Amino acid sequence: MNISKDDLYSIGEVAHRTGLSVSAIRYYADEDLVPPTDASDSGHRLYDVDAIARLEFVRTLRDLETGLDQVRRVLAGTTSLRDVLAEHLEVIESRTTELLAKRAVLRALVRQEGTAERANLLRKLVTMSDAERQRLVDDFLDDVSAGLPEEAINRIREVQPVLPPDPAPEQLDAWVSLAELLRDDQFREGIRSYLHATYAQFPGSEISTPQVQEFIHSAGADLMPKLMAAHQAGFATDDAQVISLAAQLVEHLARTFGVAADDDLRGRLAGRYRDLDRLTLEALQDADYIATEGRYLELVSIINDQAHPDAALLDNARRERRDGDGPSFGDFGRWLSTAILAGR
Numbered sequence: 001m002n003i004s005k006d007d008l009y010s011i012g013e014v015a016h017r018t019g020l021s022v023s024a025i026r027y028y029a030d031e032d033l034v035p036p037t038d039a040s041d042s043g044h045r046l047y048d049v050d051a052i053a054r055l056e057f058v059r060t061l062r063d064l065e066t067g068l069d070q071v072r073r074v075l076a077g078t079t080s081l082r083d084v085l086a087e088h089l090e091v092i093e094s095r096t097t098e099l100l101a102k103r104a105v106l107r108a109l110v111r112q113e114g115t116a117e118r119a120n121l122l123r124k125l126v127t128m129s130d131a132e133r134q135r136l137v138d139d140f141l142d143d144v145s146a147g148l149p150e151e152a153i154n155r156i157r158e159v160q161p162v163l164p165p166d167p168a169p170e171q172l173d174a175w176v177s178l179a180e181l182l183r184d185d186q187f188r189e190g191i192r193s194y195l196h197a198t199y200a201q202f203p204g205s206e207i208s209t210p211q212v213q214e215f216i217h218s219a220g221a222d223l224m225p226k227l228m229a230a231h232q233a234g235f236a237t238d239d240a241q242v243i244s245l246a247a248q249l250v251e252h253l254a255r256t257f258g259v260a261a262d263d264d265l266r267g268r269l270a271g272r273y274r275d276l277d278r279l280t281l282e283a284l285q286d287a288d289y290i291a292t293e294g295r296y297l298e299l300v301s302i303i304n305d306q307a308h309p310d311a312a313l314l315d316n317a318r319r320e321r322r323d324g325d326g327p328s329f330g331d332f333g334r335w336l337s338t339a340i341l342a343g344r
Contacts, residue, residue: 007049008046008048009046009047009052010045011025014047014051017052018052019059028055031072033054033068033072033075034051034075037050054075057075058075061074061084064085064088065092066085066088067088070084071084133179136182136183139182140182141157141160143188144156144191144195145195147196148195148196148199149199152199156195159297159300159309160300161178161300162304168305171302171303174302174303175299175303178296178299178300178303181299190288191293194288194292195292197288223252224249226245227245228332230242231332231335231336237335237339237342238342242342243343246339246340246342246343247343249269249340250340253265263344266340266341269337270338270340270341273333276330276332276333276334277328284310297309
C-alpha cells in the first residue's frame with residue numbers, strides 16, 4: 001500500500017508523540033525492532049502511524065524493563081505477549097523479594113546500631129527456608145515451655161508464626177524482629193520465667209489441671225454461654241433462672257476443686273467475678289507479660305496478618321458500658337458476682 005508523504009512523520013515528530021528520545025528511535029531502527037516506514041528526499045527517516053504504535057508498544061515494554069530479545073520475539077510474533085510478560089513478572093517478583101529482604105535487614109540495623117556480624121546474621125534470618133524457620137520456632141517453644149502443664153504447652157503452641165510466600169514489608173520486618181528474639185538467650189529466659197510463673201505456679205497450675213480443663217470444656221462451656229445470654233437479655237440477678245444457673249456454676253466448680261459449695265466458696269467466686277475486668281487488665285498490662293509473651297504474640301499476629309490473640313479480651317476489659325454499646329466485661333462480671341451471692 002502506497003502511503004502519502006503527508007501521512008508520514010519525521011523522527012522529531014515521532015519523538016514528541018511517543019515520548020521517546022530521537023536517539024532511542026534511531027537505536028530501535030538500527031536494531032531492526034521498528035524500522036522507519038520511508039525516508040524523505042534528503043534521507044531523513046519517516047514513520048507512519050503503525051510504526052508509531054509499535055514504538056509506543058516498545059516503550060511500554062522497556063519501561064517495564066523487558067529485555068530487547070524479549071521485545072524482538074513479541075514483535076516478530078515468535079512468542080506471545082502474555083508469555084513474555086509472565087517471564088518478566090517472575091524476574092521482577094524475585095527481585096522484589098530480594099529488595100524486601102534487604103529492606104527488612106536495613107530497618108533492623110537502623111533500629112539498633114548494627115555491626116557487620118549482626119548484618120550477616122539478619123541476612124540469614126530473612127532468607128531462611130520454611131523448614132529452617134519452623135525449626136527455629138520449635139526449638140524456642142520446646143525450650144521455654146519445658147516443665148509446664150500439658151494444657152499450658154498446648155495453649156502456647158497454638159499460636160505460631162507462618163510467614164506467607166509473598167510477605168508484605170511489615171510482615172517481613174516482624175519476622176526479622178521475632179527471629180532475633182527467638183535466638184536471644186535473655187528473651188528466652190524472660191519468657192520462660194514468665195510462663196512458669198503464670199502457668200506452673202498457683203493459680204495457673206490449678207487452672208491447667210485435667211479436672212479444671214474438663215470443667216472449662218464441659219460444664220463451663222455449657223453454663224457460661226447461658227449466663228452471658230441471660231445477662232445480655234437483661235435478666236435481673238434475682239431472677240430464678242439466673243440464680244439457678246449461677247448455683248449450678250458454683251456446684252460444678254466445687255466438685256472440680258473438691259471443696260464444699262458453701263458461702264465461703266460463693267464469696268470467693270463472687271469476688272473473682274466482681275473484679276474480672278480489673279484482674280484481666282492487670283494480667284494483660286503487666287510489664288512482664290508485655291515484654292515476653294505479649295511481645296511474642298504481637299509479632300506473630302503481624303506475621304500471620306491476624307488480630308492479636310488477646311486484643312479483644314483487653315479491649316473488652318477496658319471498655320465501659322455506654323449508650324448503644326453492648327455489656328462490657330466488667331458489667332458481666334459484676335452481674336454474675338451478684339447472682340452468685342443471691343443464691344445463698
